[in-house]
Structures are given as structure tokens and as C-alpha cells.
Amino acid sequence: MSKRRCDHCQLLYEEAVLLCDETFKEARFFCCKGCQGVFHLLQSEGLESFYDKLGGQSIAPPETPTSSGLEKFDLEKFKECYIKINDEGFCEISLIIEGIHCAACVWLNEKVLFQKEGVLEASINGTSHKARIVWDPETTSLSSIIQTIRAIGYNAHPYDPKLQEEHANAARREYYSRLLVGVFATMNIMWIAIAQYAGYFTGxxxxxxxxxxxxxxVLATPALFYTGWVYYRGAYYGFKHGYVSMDTLIATGASLAYGFSLYAMFSGNGETYFDSVTMIVTFVFAGKYLEVLTKKRAVDTLDAMIGSLPTEVMVIRGEEKILLHVEEVQAGDVIEVRPGEKVVIDGVVLSGEASFDESSLTGESEPKLKGQKEAILSGSICLDSVVRYEASATHQGSILSKIVTLLEVSMTKKPRIEQLANSIAGKFSLVVLSIALLTFIGWFVATGSFETALVVAISVIVIACPCALGLATPVATLVGLGVGAQKGVLFKEASFLENMAKSRVLLLDKTGTLTEGRPKVKEAWIDPACEVDVLFALLGTSSHPVSQGVREYLEEHTLALKEATLLDVEVVEAKGVQAKWKEHAIAGGSGRLMEELGIAHERVGATHYLFSCDGVVLARFALEDTPKKDAKAVLAHLQKMNIKVEMLTGDNETAAWKVAREVGITQVRHSLFPHEKAAVVEEYQAKGVHVVMAGDGINDTLALSQADIAIAMGEGADVAVSASDVVLLNDSLKSLEDAFLVSRKTYRTIKQNIGFSLLYNVTTVPLAVLGFVNPMIAAISMSLSSLVVIGNAMRIRTMLKKGKQ
Structure with missing residues (x-):
């Protein structure tokens, strides 16, 4: 009976069992209703080019779409555990999509999801099959989205880091058992090989x-087919999807040696190479196993942050203590934390006093004493007393949750240099196979010996190492990101390591970046006719550090302050605030604001705040903001690293230069508005210079968004943190220095690794072609080349501990 393929899944069936659909111009045949439904769906959505992308490959036929089991995805408990609400109020989730096996599958899922009403973003990682989906809950639901995925023949379930960790541990155990088999076979086969070599010379x-x-x-067979199974699997998928990888090279070389050895053993002609087969597989697999361990160690920072977190907290409700899941805690709840417990949710201390270890967040080993009204951060550990605090955020909105999210995202983004290395490695394997084939032909023609030609060709295949080239960037990147996180430096994407390493200009905001950011009133004059309550209320309309400094002074020195009612409040950018109180026009801010309003005033100090009512100044405050303790030493070190440092500030000339002289900056631009700071960034970029901008305020956002690398201090405004590429968690300039050191060392290591792997292949492949290397030596050297690359990447951690550039 004739057979034909299903027009959707491309699997071969007896023609009689296929469903015939004559609704198309040409009759279509399907193996099941599921395939027929998906085919109709793709046609109606204009996605029929999926079959062109699929080529001749086959896929699993879908199950008939049903709604069973989908209701759980809309339950509140499920939403609390897996769905996040972003800043725009849209829902976001990470899903693992099952059934993806090629680029066509990724393309199809993304296209179908994008065309679904309500889905705003859908991106799928073709390697991990992890999808990030953002949707509008007012338009669609998660159950509907998953139903759409199922309708085209795939399935999806929520990404769970702890579950993924279990899978990773299982994979490591499997690799370990395979390695043990390989090592056992290799050690025993070496004794037999010694006896054979001795017999070769003595008879x-x-x-x-x-x-x-x-x-x-007997020893080589399990080593090849059990230990080496990962190479056959990789080669199979590579062949199926049309590419040649390192797995293809190892599987080909080992199989050729194994096949020839079988022929020699049964025919009695020629020598066997079972020892080379075992050593090829085992030595290369040992390198692969160490690669797995290295990658795990590189992301241990992330695992350490989420692995030991408690899932429940003690919440105080009246006189009761209730144990609640962290996802159920809301902002405003009172939480009790005891000595030795880890804080899971950000908050402000209500009662008690204790020392907290924040080293996992900031890298600072010295505990910090926290008392009433002071903020405590998620991820810190209570050391010595019971404290009750008010939650200032939900679990998802807390800093630790944000850090974990940033690290997860950063580890999925590839620098441009890694994309280049991967592109070279992808083509390299095909080139090596071609060279090996030509080598075999050349040696066979020259010597007439099939065995000699085959052994030399196998050596060429085995010694070539696209693996080292492929590992050159990702391992170094993972180590760099992990070390950065340990030092309180978060790179939002791995690609920012490369960009920052190339930067030669650092532009710094003054207030809050170079200075403590909390100006204190040093001198004050208040007219007896001044309505202090009105001044206090006006100060409360501005979040500027100067306004807040004056407000704190009034709170400390004035009794029974009340909030007056103000009307028509208008914030004047970078100058101050105007408003109406009763029938009076009031204003507060810098001397520039008073000059624009035509109000005569007397300047007091470099940084000052003036308050006027109906055109008369009724209060003057001189403030001083001191530079951070480590600012001078850090900036001196950065300048030694050949980084040009320049200060950009909205403050007046006197205040700007006072701070600049104290910290050792010789280039200052003062009295700048936000758009003027951004223009300075553009000025450098027009000259082809990579620019790093560091700031912490709302007025820095424009410049941060324009810079090649934007750095936000950890205690800065939320909008500045959102616009940044790198976040300094501990608000220290030492972390700024660490960010440059991490990026430069990582980028330098990447270039060293790529240079070494290219030099290795350029040197060793010709030696193998000329017949100077046997398969066993080829396997050892290939494995060692990968280990050199991995070892060099791990040096980043050691070098940065010693403070070297």
C-alpha cells in the first residue's frame, strides 16, 4: 500500500489512514484532526511560510486542543507564584515551551503569540526553550495564551528556578557517571595497550x-556508546538541523577509529585503535564535564541568592503572629525577623535595633546597625536581635527579587564579540572536516596505505577545537557577571561588559554621586514674619536633596510644624518651586529662580536655598554637601587607568569647583540643565568616543539614556535606575571602580581566550595534517585547550580579588 506524508507534521503514513481535506485548491492529507486544525490555523493567520522554514524535517503531531487543565493557570495562587506585574501594569511570565527542536519552531511560536490579541511581547530562547511573555490582562489570559501554544502542537509550563536547579543537578550526576565509565575503561585499556606495544617490539x-x-x-564499546553518547546526540541534532559542531567532529573521529579497529580485529589486517577511541572520548568528555562544573560555579552567585531564601515570613496582625507565604505579604504589613534569619522583603524598622549583614548585596563584609525608621534590604541577614519592620514593597518589588531578575536576563544576552566567536566556531567544524577529507586523500595517494591515511585524518578531526573558541566568551562572561554581583555591581546585560571595557570617558553627576547627596544646613536666617508652616509645605513638594536638607533642618529646630495648603504648585526645572498660598505668591529654590522672578537676594554659601513671599526673601539657608570618603582615591585610580573624568552638575560654579578640587577633578561643567548634560554626552559620541555616565537623580535620566553605558547609584531615583545599564547596589564609588575593573578584565580575558584558541588551531591542525600527531595525543591536546580557556576565565575571580587591572 502506498505511503505519503502528512501535510502538517511531515510524518509518513499509509495513505488509507490519512484524512483528506478538499477545502483547499489542492487536496490536503493529515494524520489526525490536530494536524488538520493547525494547518487551517496557519493558513488563516498567513503563517504558511512555516513549512518552508521547516524544510524536510518532521515534527510531532499535536494533541487535539482541549481546555482541560487550563483553568489552573488563571487561579490566584498560581498568579501569585509565577506571574509578575511590571511597571506598566501588564502581566509577565517565563514559560518553558516543550516540543521546540529547531529555529522554525521558535519562529512559529513567536509569530502566533505576537498575532494573539493582548500579547505585547514574546521572545523565545532557542537553546533553553525559555519564553518571556508580556500580555495585557484586560484583553487576554494566561490560559488562553497556553491554549494558543497547544493549538499549534506545543506545550508550555511555568519556568521554576528550583525545578531547573534539580534538572541541572541530575544532569551533573549523569555526566559524572558517564565520566566514571570512561575513566575506568581508559585506565584499564592503558595496561592492555602497554602490553600490546611491548609485544609489537618483542614479538x-x-x-x-x-x-x-x-x-x-570490550572496554572501548561502553566508553564510546555510553560516555560518548552526548557526542552522538549532538551530532544527530546537528545533522538534522543542517550544521556541523564539535560533537560532529568527536563522533566522526571516534567512530572512524572504532570502525577501522573492528575491521582490523576480525580480519587480522592492520592495528586496532581501541585505546585511541577510549582516550578520545574520555579526555574530551572530562573537559566537557569540567565545563559544566565551571558554568555552574559561574552562576553560583545567582543560586546563592535564591537557593537559601525562606518561603515564609512571620507577620504581626494585632496581637497575633501569622506565618505567611512571601507572595501573600503586602506593603504595609508588619514583619518580625529574628537573629540568623534572612530578610526576604524590603522594609523600614518600626521597633528594635539589630546588626544586619548585607555582604550578599553590597559586598561589604562589615555589618550595619539598623534602628527605628531605617531601611532594611531583602537579602540581608539579621545577626543579633529581634526586629519588627513595616514592609515597604511586595516580594516581587523587593530589591533581591529585582537583582535575581537582572542577573537572569543578563546571562541570556550575548556580547557582540561572543556572537562573532560563535559564528566562527559554527563554520570552523565544517572547514575541519573538509581538511580531514583532503588529508586522507593526500596521504592515501602518497603512501597507498588506507590505515595510515585514516589515522592521520582522525588526528586532524580530533585535534581541532572549535570547543575552545566557543567557550572563549561565555565562560569568561559568566565569571565576570558573577564576580560583579558579589562586589555589588549589576550589569543588566552581558553585552554591557564589552561596551564598558571600551569606554575611555567617565561623566559624573555631583550630588549623590560624588557627594553624600544629603546637604546639611550650615547657616540659616529666617525673618520673624516668615510663615514657617508655608515654607515647610513648599519644601515637601520637591524631592531635591537641597529641599530635603532644609526640611530636615526645620523638623529638628522648629516645634509643632503643620502642613499648609498650597495651590498652583509649579516645579521649575533644576531651579526650585513656585506656588500660591492664600492670596500670596511664594517661591523657594536657588538664586537663579529669584533672579528670574526679579527678587533681590543675598547669596549665602556655595549651595543655598531662598524662600520668598510676594517678592521679598524671608528665609536663607546655606548648605554643604561633603564628598564621599573614597571619592578622591577612586578617581585617582580611574585616571591612572587612562579614563578621562569630567563632572557635570546643575549646581553653581562655586559649589561645583569646591567639590571638584576636593576629589581631584580638573574638568567641570556647571549650571547645566538635564538636556545640556545629554548634549555633553552627544558631543563626545560625535567624536567616536564611548561614554560612561554615572548619576543618581531624575535630572540625570536624559544623559543616562544617551550614554553608551549608564550607571545608577543603588540609592538613586527609581527612574535613574530604570534608565541605567549598570546598577551599583552599595552606592559606593569603589563599586564604580570595580565595574571598570570587572569589565576590562573580562573583556581582556575574552580576547586572550579567542586569541589562544585561534593560535592553537592554526598551529596544531597543520601538525596533524603532516602526520606528527596520533589520535591519542590529539584527544589530550584538544581537551587541554578547552581547559586552558576555562582556567584563564576563572583567573578573573583571582585577579579581581588582588585588585589587579
């Missing part, structure tokens, strides 16, 4: 040689 009876060959065969 050995044929029957004894046959027994030894069979013993090697």
Missing part, C-alpha cells in the same frame, strides 16, 4: 594479540 603470538584486541573492544 607476540597471534592468539594472544587477538585476546588483547577483544579485551580492548
Amino acid at each position: 607476540m603470538r597471534g592468539d594472544i594479540k587477538s585476546v588483547l584486541n577483544f579485551a580492548e573492544f
Whole structure:
């Protein structure tokens, strides 16, 4: 009976069992209703080019779409555990999509999701099959989205980091058992090989040689097909999807040596190479196993942050203590934390006093004493007393949750140099196979020996190492990101490591970046006719550090302050605030604001605040903001690293230069508005210079968004943090220095690794072609090249501990 393929899944069936659909111009045949439904769906959505992308590959036929089991995705408990609400109020989730096996599958899922009403963003990682989906809950639901995925023949379930960790541990255990088999086979086969080599020179009876060959065969077979299974699997998928990888090279080389050895053993012609087969597989697999361990160690920072977090907290409700899941805690709830417990949710201390270890967040080992009204951060550990605090955010809105999200995202983004290395590595394997084929032909023609030609060709295949080239960037990047996080430096994307390493200009805001950011009143004059309550209310309309400094002064020195009612409040950008109180026009801010309003005033100090009512100044305050303790030393070190440092500030000339002289900056631009700061960034970029901008305020946002690398101090405004590429968690300038050191060392290591892997292949492949390398030595050197790359990447951690550039 004739067979034909299903027009959707491309699987072969008896023609009689296929469903015939004649609703199209040409009759279509399907193996099931599921395939027929998906085919109709793709046609109606204009996605029929999926079949062109699929080529001749087959896919699993879908199950008939049903709604069973989908209701759970809309339950409140499920939403609390897996769905996040972003700043715009849209829902966001990470899903693992099952059934993806090629680029066509990724393309199809993304296209279908994008065309679904209510879905705003859908991006799928083709390697991990992890999808990030953002949707409008007013328009669609998660159950509907998953139903859409199922309708085209795939399935989806929420991404759970702890579950993924279990899978990773299981994979490591499997790799370990495979390695043990390989090592056992290699160690025993080496003794047999020694006996054979001795017999080769001293003479050995044929029957004894046959027994030894069979013993090697028994040991080499599990090493090849059990330990080496990962190479056959990788080669299979590579062949299926049309690419040649390192797995293809190892599987090809080992199989050729194994096949020829079988021929030699049964025919009695030629020498066997079972020892080389075992060593090729085992040595290369050992490198692969160490690669797995290295990657795990590189992301241990992320695992350490989420692995030991408690899932429940003690919440105080009246006189009761209730144990609640962290997802159920709301802002405003009172939480009790005891000595030794880790804080899971951000908050402000209500009662008690204790020391907190914030080293996992900021990298600072010295505990910090926290008392009433002071903020405590999620991720810190209570050391010595019971404290009750008010939650200032939900679990998802707390800093630790945001850090984990940033790290997860950063580890999925590839720098441009990694994309280049991967592109070279992808083509490299095909080139090596071509060279090996030409080598075989050349040696066979030159010597007439099939065995000699084959052994030399196998050596060429095995010694070539696209693996080292492929590992050159990602391992170094993972180590760099992990070390940065330990030091309180968060790179939002791995690509920012490369951009920052190339930067030669650092532009710094003054207030809150170079200085403590909390100006204190040093001198004050208040007219007896001044309505202090009105001044106090006006100060409350501005979040500027100067306004807040004056407000704190009034709180400390004035009794029974009340909030007056103000009308028509208008914030004048970078100058101050105007408003109406009763029938009076009031204003507060800098001397520039008073000059624009035509109000005569007397300047007091470099940084000052003036308050006027109906055109008369009724209060003057002189303030001083001191530079951060480590500012001078850090900036001196950065300048030694050949980084040009320039201060950009909205403050007046006197205040700007006072701070600049104290911290050792010789280039200052003062009295700048936000758009003027951004213009300075553009000025440098027009000259082809990579620019790093560091700031902490709302007025820095324009310049931060314009810069090649934007750095936000950890205690800065939320909008500045959102616009940044790098976040300094501990608000210290030492972290700014660490950010440059991490990026430069990582980028330098990447270039070293790529240079070494290219030099290795350029040197060793010709030696193998000329016949100077046998397969066993080729396997050892190939494995060692990967280990050199990994070891060099791990040096980033050691070098940065010693403070080297």
C-alpha cells in the first residue's frame, strides 16, 4: 500500500489512514484532526511560510486542543507564584515551551503569540526553550495564551528556578557517571595497550594479540556508546538541523577509529585503535564535564541568592503572629525577623535595633546597625536581635527579587564579540572536516596505505577545537557577571561588559554621586514674619536633596510644624518651586529662580536655598554637601587607568569647583540643565568616543539614556535606575571602580581566550595534517585547550580579588 506524508507534521503514513481535506485548491492529507486544525490555523493567520522554514524535517503531531487543565493557570495562587506585574501594569511570565527542536519552531511560536490579541511581547530562547511573555490582562489570559501554544502542537509550563536547579543537578550526576565509565575503561585499556606495544617490539603470538584486541573492544564499546553518547546526540541534532559542531567532529573521529579497529580485529589486517577511541572520548568528555562544573560555579552567585531564601515570613496582625507565604505579604504589613534569619522583603524598622549583614548585596563584609525608621534590604541577614519592620514593597518589588531578575536576563544576552566567536566556531567544524577529507586523500595517494591515511585524518578531526573558541566568551562572561554581583555591581546585560571595557570617558553627576547627596544646613536666617508652616509645605513638594536638607533642618529646630495648603504648585526645572498660598505668591529654590522672578537676594554659601513671599526673601539657608570618603582615591585610580573624568552638575560654579578640587577633578561643567548634560554626552559620541555616565537623580535620566553605558547609584531615583545599564547596589564609588575593573578584565580575558584558541588551531591542525600527531595525543591536546580557556576565565575571580587591572 502506498505511503505519503502528512501535510502538517511531515510524518509518513499509509495513505488509507490519512484524512483528506478538499477545502483547499489542492487536496490536503493529515494524520489526525490536530494536524488538520493547525494547518487551517496557519493558513488563516498567513503563517504558511512555516513549512518552508521547516524544510524536510518532521515534527510531532499535536494533541487535539482541549481546555482541560487550563483553568489552573488563571487561579490566584498560581498568579501569585509565577506571574509578575511590571511597571506598566501588564502581566509577565517565563514559560518553558516543550516540543521546540529547531529555529522554525521558535519562529512559529513567536509569530502566533505576537498575532494573539493582548500579547505585547514574546521572545523565545532557542537553546533553553525559555519564553518571556508580556500580555495585557484586560484583553487576554494566561490560559488562553497556553491554549494558543497547544493549538499549534506545543506545550508550555511555568519556568521554576528550583525545578531547573534539580534538572541541572541530575544532569551533573549523569555526566559524572558517564565520566566514571570512561575513566575506568581508559585506565584499564592503558595496561592492555602497554602490553600490546611491548609485544609489537618483542614479538607476540597471534592468539594472544587477538585476546588483547577483544579485551580492548570490550572496554572501548561502553566508553564510546555510553560516555560518548552526548557526542552522538549532538551530532544527530546537528545533522538534522543542517550544521556541523564539535560533537560532529568527536563522533566522526571516534567512530572512524572504532570502525577501522573492528575491521582490523576480525580480519587480522592492520592495528586496532581501541585505546585511541577510549582516550578520545574520555579526555574530551572530562573537559566537557569540567565545563559544566565551571558554568555552574559561574552562576553560583545567582543560586546563592535564591537557593537559601525562606518561603515564609512571620507577620504581626494585632496581637497575633501569622506565618505567611512571601507572595501573600503586602506593603504595609508588619514583619518580625529574628537573629540568623534572612530578610526576604524590603522594609523600614518600626521597633528594635539589630546588626544586619548585607555582604550578599553590597559586598561589604562589615555589618550595619539598623534602628527605628531605617531601611532594611531583602537579602540581608539579621545577626543579633529581634526586629519588627513595616514592609515597604511586595516580594516581587523587593530589591533581591529585582537583582535575581537582572542577573537572569543578563546571562541570556550575548556580547557582540561572543556572537562573532560563535559564528566562527559554527563554520570552523565544517572547514575541519573538509581538511580531514583532503588529508586522507593526500596521504592515501602518497603512501597507498588506507590505515595510515585514516589515522592521520582522525588526528586532524580530533585535534581541532572549535570547543575552545566557543567557550572563549561565555565562560569568561559568566565569571565576570558573577564576580560583579558579589562586589555589588549589576550589569543588566552581558553585552554591557564589552561596551564598558571600551569606554575611555567617565561623566559624573555631583550630588549623590560624588557627594553624600544629603546637604546639611550650615547657616540659616529666617525673618520673624516668615510663615514657617508655608515654607515647610513648599519644601515637601520637591524631592531635591537641597529641599530635603532644609526640611530636615526645620523638623529638628522648629516645634509643632503643620502642613499648609498650597495651590498652583509649579516645579521649575533644576531651579526650585513656585506656588500660591492664600492670596500670596511664594517661591523657594536657588538664586537663579529669584533672579528670574526679579527678587533681590543675598547669596549665602556655595549651595543655598531662598524662600520668598510676594517678592521679598524671608528665609536663607546655606548648605554643604561633603564628598564621599573614597571619592578622591577612586578617581585617582580611574585616571591612572587612562579614563578621562569630567563632572557635570546643575549646581553653581562655586559649589561645583569646591567639590571638584576636593576629589581631584580638573574638568567641570556647571549650571547645566538635564538636556545640556545629554548634549555633553552627544558631543563626545560625535567624536567616536564611548561614554560612561554615572548619576543618581531624575535630572540625570536624559544623559543616562544617551550614554553608551549608564550607571545608577543603588540609592538613586527609581527612574535613574530604570534608565541605567549598570546598577551599583552599595552606592559606593569603589563599586564604580570595580565595574571598570570587572569589565576590562573580562573583556581582556575574552580576547586572550579567542586569541589562544585561534593560535592553537592554526598551529596544531597543520601538525596533524603532516602526520606528527596520533589520535591519542590529539584527544589530550584538544581537551587541554578547552581547559586552558576555562582556567584563564576563572583567573578573573583571582585577579579581581588582588585588585589587579
